[in-house]
Amino acid sequence: MSGRTPADARGWAALGARLFLAAAEGFGPAEYAAPTPLPGWSRAHLAAHLAANADALGNLVHWAATGEPTPMYASPEERLAGIERGRALPAAELTSWVRESVQRLTAGLDALTPEQWQAPVITAQGRTVPAAELPWLRAREACVHAVDLAALCADVLAKRAPAFALRTPDGGVRWNPPGDGEQPVVEAELPQLAAYLTGRRHIEGAPPLGPWL
Known part of the structure; x- marks a missing residue:
C-alpha cells in the first residue's frame, strides 16, 4: 500500500468531491433542506461548508505560493457566518459554488512548485504545517462529507478509497x-x-x- 503522499491525498480529495457533486447536482430546495448526520445542519449547510473550506484552503495555497500570510478564515465567527450565507443561496448557486471552489483549489495546488509545497502555513486550528499537508486536509473534508451528504455509505468509501480509510x-x-x-x-x-x-x-x-x- 502506498504512503500518505500529496498525490494520494489529492486523489482521495478528488474522489470525495466527485461523489459529493454527483449527489448535489440534482438537488433543489427540498433536497438541500433535508437533514444530515451533523446535528442542526441541513445538506445546504454541508455544501456551504465544503465550498467555503475549499476557498479557505485556497487562502493557504496563496500563502504558500507568495509568502503573504493569508489565514483560512478571519475568525471562527466569520467562518460560521459564511456557512450561514452560503446555505441560504438558491440551490443552483450553492451547487455552482461547490463545483467552482473545487476547480479553484485544484488550479492553485497544480501551480505550486516543489519549494512552495514545503512552505509553512497555519491551519484554522493553529497548527503550522507544510503546504504538502493541504491535500490531506481537503481529502478528509471531501470524503467524510460525501458520506454525510448520503452520496454513499461508509463501507462503499472504504472500498473505493481503502488507503484513505486505513489512514x-x-x-x-x-x-x-x-x-x-x-x-x-x-x-x-x-x-x-x-x-x-x-x-x-x-x-x-x-x-x-x-x-x-
Missing part, C-alpha cells in the same frame, strides 16, 4: 485513545470505526468523541 489513527481498525492512565482499545469494523473517529457514531465501551470535521 485513520493506528491503522483504522484498532485505536488506542490517547490520555493519562490506561485507556480502552477500540476495535470495530472499518466503517464503524471511521464513523466513530469523526464523531458520527458511538461505539459501546469507547470514550465519547465530539465531531472533528
